[in-house]
Amino acid sequence: MAELSRLIEAIEDPQIELGLNAAIVSVRDQQPHILVVQPGIAGSGEWDALPFGPFSPRAHRTLEIGLRAWVKRQTGLDLGYVEQLYTFGDRGRHAEPGEAASHTLSVGYLALTRGAGEELLGAHWSPWYAYFPWEDWRQGKPDILTQEIEPRLKAWAERAPSADEPVRPLRRADRLRVGFGIGAGFDEEKVLERYELLYEAGLVAEAARDGRQAAGQWGDELPLLGRPMALDHRRILATAMGRLRGKLKYRPLVFELLPPEFTLYALQKTVEAISGTLLHKQNFRRLVEHGGLVEPTGNVSTATGGRPAKLYRFRREVVVERPAPGLRVKAGRV
Amino acid sequence: MAELSRLIEAIEDPQIELGLNAAIVSVRDQQPHILVVQPGIAGSGEWDALPFGPFSPRAHRTLEIGLRAWVKRQTGLDLGYVEQLYTFGDRGRHAEPGEAASHTLSVGYLALTRGAGEELLGAHWSPWYAYFPWEDWRQGKPDILTQEIEPRLKAWAERAPSADEPVRPLRRADRLRVGFGIGAGFDEEKVLERYELLYEAGLVAEAARDGRQAAGQWGDELPLLGRPMALDHRRILATAMGRLRGKLKYRPLVFELLPPEFTLYALQKTVEAISGTLLHKQNFRRLVEHGGLVEPTGNVSTATGGRPAKLYRFRREVVVERPAPGLRVKAGRV
């Protein structure tokens, strides 16, 4: 019972905050967007923030039900697909200047929703590549990688790790290889690994804000890669992006982002928007049709800019037919 | 700031408990084991319980550091690989008879550790298939599936869902197909889905304990499938098993369960123990060697019961060479 009293002590510790964060994704005009709340709400300060809410077990039976409830209340949005990502609990990340480092435990969620056209209260859709410009390879390798990130990360890798840095199984240079594919291939799923590297190297605004010493080492260049977010919300978003990119391949999640009827072109462009790479058209179509993921509805769409396209719908039956139904697409150039 | 006060209210809600649970896995004698604490500790009652501890942000910088600390203190064990699984927060699952339904938020972890030979304080190793006998297909399809589970689940699927049951995207019969492969193939990764089905159908002791009405429908047969655990710990264990089985295929996790030098036979038997299926020997060896996952050390082991076997070690370099290094093994019969 000593355990119990220690437990109660931990719960009543005024340092702990506990809440839910949601990365709510929608695709518009071939661009993935996430829902961010207006600055100033819920202690987010000057920065874009993911919708945040407390969890009250008295009101809601499960975490997910609680999440759906306050998202609805805060933004008016009904969520479709919802999935828990990770529970974040690092201390010191959220220290605002002049404030003691507090501790926030936040359970991060990924949510997908169709067409983002509704009137929203106190929130708006923001393109996710604004926060991660190095993740969009659809126009080829992003300039920001070649010009800003790679040279700085290489310099950082050559510096010795500081004493207070935790011992890691991989050395810095190897982590660059794995994360950014420097000297190897770029793996579009490793969004979080890349963000963590930039954070540790002091190349994102959050690192400077949290008082990381590495952030001071870049002098007045002040790189500020990508648009920063409140607290550790960009880390949550990175987790969401990586998870979504990975899960697309073995779970039929894209269809949560599309209307009930769609062309194969729209399907492909949505997948490309999420994964940040271009796909081979012919093979994609074959894969998706003969994989039994979709079926023609019989209708056609003439608003395609070319020959009218057949409309398709998602075949819900695949999930009981195949163990891992998804778009097993290789990030193949064109 | 209305958000803030609601937040504080949620934190100080005496109904919320917050803690960490760990499914600590080790493989001995070709059997996976998990670490369970003696009954009576930490409110576990009569049942086997996963090691549990509170999280104190004052003492520990991150959740994972906190976990390692109290596991060390409670059991004397130093953890190797540690990975967060899921944060569980369903209400009503833990209602002990005569007690009001409280609410436990617990962050579940998966941990892997080598050889389980040490003296442990207040904990012991328990074979994981004792809790999930239907998950071990190494001697062919388990009898308990054919004789106990399948007939009862089929009967359950034919009954109409009760009114208070949440609306689900799949009907019961389809969920059986997906989870247990009734009429299709058995997917060894879907451990949690299967446990949830058995729970909903009232076929595990936890369901009766939680007062699920379905549990009463089986009369005095009292099936009691598998060994029950405290609270929702069997659900956490099911999550851990599914995650480990899945991750084995694209991450080199097995080596965390093996000594630094091992024979290919030992490697195969460890993979088989985890996945619960048998593998084709020749192809396994080819896969593992030419996949660059291991390299010979030059030594041989004569204690194999047959011709002496070469000893191998894990090639750490693969993780920087290949994006998803793992044992992509199909659950092929022998």
Place this chain on the structure above:
DNA sequence: TCAAAAGTGTTATCCTTACACCCATGT
């Protein structure tokens, strides 16, 4: 001698990838 496990080699099949090419519509 036999059981048990270590090894090697070969073949058929399927899936992925890449390339080449034609079709229908709007401007």
Place this chain on the structure above:
DNA sequence: ACATGGGTGTAAGGATAACACTTTTGA
């Protein structure tokens, strides 16, 4: 006419799965 997207066919290459067979030890 041409740009844009829709749609079909096929061949090369690599990975997988299944099979057959030899070798080396301990009991």
